[in-house]
Amino acid sequence: MTQRLLVFLLIIISFATIGAAKPTDNVMAAKVVWTGDKTRPQVALTFDDGPKPEYSIPILNILDQFGVKATFFVIGREARWHPDLIYRIVDSGHDIANHTYSHYRLDSLSRKQIDEEFAATNDIIKSVTGKTPIYARPPGGRFNRVVLEEAYKYGLTIIGWSVNAGDYTTTSKYFRDTKKAEEIVSRIVGSCHDGDIILMHNGGGPTAQALPQIIMSLRKKGFELVTISELLKKNPPNIFAAKKN
Numbered sequence: 653m654t655q656r657l658l659v660f661l662l663i664i665i666s667f668a669t670i671g672a673a674k675p676t677d678n679v680m681a682a683k684v685v686w687t688g689d690k691t692r693p694q695v696a697l698t699f700d701d702g703p704k705p706e707y708s709i710p711i712l713n714i715l716d717q718f719g720v721k722a723t724f725f726v727i728g729r730e731a732r733w734h735p736d737l738i739y740r741i742v743d744s745g746h747d748i749a750n751h752t753y754s755h756y757r758l759d760s761l762s763r764k765q766i767d768e769e770f771a772a773t774n775d776i777i778k779s780v781t782g783k784t785p786i787y788a789r790p791p792g793g794r795f796n797r798v799v800l801e802e803a804y805k806y807g808l809t810i811i812g813w814s815v816n817a818g819d820y821t822t823t824s825k826y827f828r829d830t831k832k833a834e835e836i837v838s839r840i841v842g843s844c845h846d847g848d849i850i851l852m853h854n855g856g857g858p859t860a861q862a863l864p865q866i867i868m869s870l871r872k873k874g875f876e877l878v879t880i881s882e883l884l885k886k887n888p889p890n891i892f893a894a895k896k897n
């Protein structure tokens with residue numbers, strides 16, 4: 653009996669220690685999510701690199717038209733010029749999240765620079781919406797230990813993706829390219845599973861062209877399209893194992 657009590661106490665102590673760990677002691681305290689619940693027919697559309705009016709407005713219009721809520725990972729440098737779009741994203745019921753200020757690869761920056769990248773974007777979003785973001789996506793999905801520690805400091809859960817739309821291009825001729833749009837649709841619809849987080853963009857590429865068909869096809873397959881916060885509601889991110897460190 654005493655032995656069982658001892659084991660019980662040890663378990664409690666170890667949980668308390670984990671809970672109290674500072675990010676520098678235990679980097680895994682930072683949360684990294686690559687997918688939602690794989691047993692629920694929910695998927696999340698996520699749009700990176702905005703807000704850019706020529707791409708973001710058509711996408712926001714389509715989402716409104718279909719009654720879909722999504723997640724926008726915005727770049728601070730762009731957000732600064734388009735507070736109206738930041739406001740619209742939140743006012744429409746979408747999640748807004750931090751995609752850094754300058755869109756540099758964070759694993760090539762110093763701690764101070766990484767800190768500024770997260771802080772400046774959080775400040776811009778908060779100044780327009782009154783809310784501080786709780787999610788971030790490092791450009792290119794690239795991060796290291798320092799990035800995780802800085803994200804933890806700002807209470808930001810890192811959100812990766814499990815399906816890549818491959819929709820981004822800097823070649824403007826693809827903006828209205830129907831063939832490219834069809835490729836994006838079949839890439840997403842063909843590989844989508846329960847709990848997937850779908851990486852898309854609103855900063856280049858024929859995403860808006862593909863979006864109505866993506867929404868209709870995913871719904872036809874029985875998926876509910878939700879925000880990241882909705883996707884993770886029943887499964888807090890700390891239950892998911894970090895894929896990288």
Ligand SMILES: [Zn+2]
Pocket residue numbers: 700701751755791792
């Ligand atoms: Zn990006």
